[in-house]
Amino acid sequence: MTDTLFPSPSPGSASNGRGDDWRIDRDRARAGGASAIAADALEIVDETASTNTDLMARMKALPRERAAFGVHAVRAAYRQTAGRGRQGRSWQTKPGHALTFSLACVLPRPLAGLAGLSLATGVAVVDALARLAPGEAARFALKWPNDVLLDGRKLAGILIETAWSTANASAVVIGVGINVRRDEALEAELEAASSPLPAQARATPPAALSQALPDANLTDTLAVVVKALTEMIERFGPQGFAAFVDRWNAYHAFANxxxxxxxxxxxxxxxxxxxxxxxxxxxxxxxxxxxxxxxxxxxxxxxxxxx
Missing domain, CATH: 2.30.30.100 (SH3 type barrels.)
Structure with a gap:
């Protein structure tokens, strides 16, 4: 499938920073925190099969011994035709309702040193969302191993995939999906599909960021989350998950x-x-x-x- 890249909106267009803007304003996202990565590393596409799959292929093609540490690309898509989460679950959303993106990076750690990376990613996502809605920070929590909750309902999911690993480095793609605006029709569809299932087989019901932050939008969410993930990667590289364990436990939804x-x-x-x-x-x-x-x-x- 051919991807359609969206340029930054021009002045006076629909992308004006209001909560009703469902497209990502590249310039505002970079000004809001995504400037932590190179300008050409931020990609926004209309549709693709899977942003994780796209970046996995790209990272596998890197020369392993010369790959630079740090973030190589962030790829967001309004629609993924084969988006997925843990255990092969599909990720369903309508354009403008959820922020779905992947971040590709190289960490100075072998495969065994990546333990806890998905949990550290969860910490970064909650930290970022708490910055967006500081008055509602206590409503965000983490469910082991890698779900972000809002009021006990699933707000975001994380999928980590490793493209390659050597004795000194690993190329990783971090996929993140965040429900930004409620999709009541989809919620009803998911509830109807899960109701016949036994309780232990039902997925956690969804939540949306707009329930804590009414003017939530994709641009500001992408900006703060990319900034937090970049900071996490810089810290995880030398320190591993040990640097995040206390923060994760502080966010633990089911503690004790x-x-x-x-x-x-x-x-x-x-x-x-x-x-x-x-x-x-x-x-x-x-x-x-x-x-x-x-x-x-x-x-x-x-x-x-x-x-």
């Missing part, structure tokens, strides 16, 4: 509450979620003692939300 881990619809483990350790593993206190659960294809639910 009983939770259930679900694997393919079946209960895998149950206990008190006490937090995460320095590698991003969930610390679960059960009758058999403390367990460290590595991230994987499991879902986390409050015990009261399952039979």
């Amino acid at each position: 509450r009983e939770v259930v881990l679900i694997d393919k619809g079946e209960e895998l483990a149950r206990g008190i979620a006490t937090g995460v350790d320095g590698s991003g593993q969930l610390l679960l206190l059960s009758d058999t003692g403390m367990q460290a659960i590595a991230t994987g294809d499991v879902s986390l639910r409050l015990a009261g939300d399952t039979p």
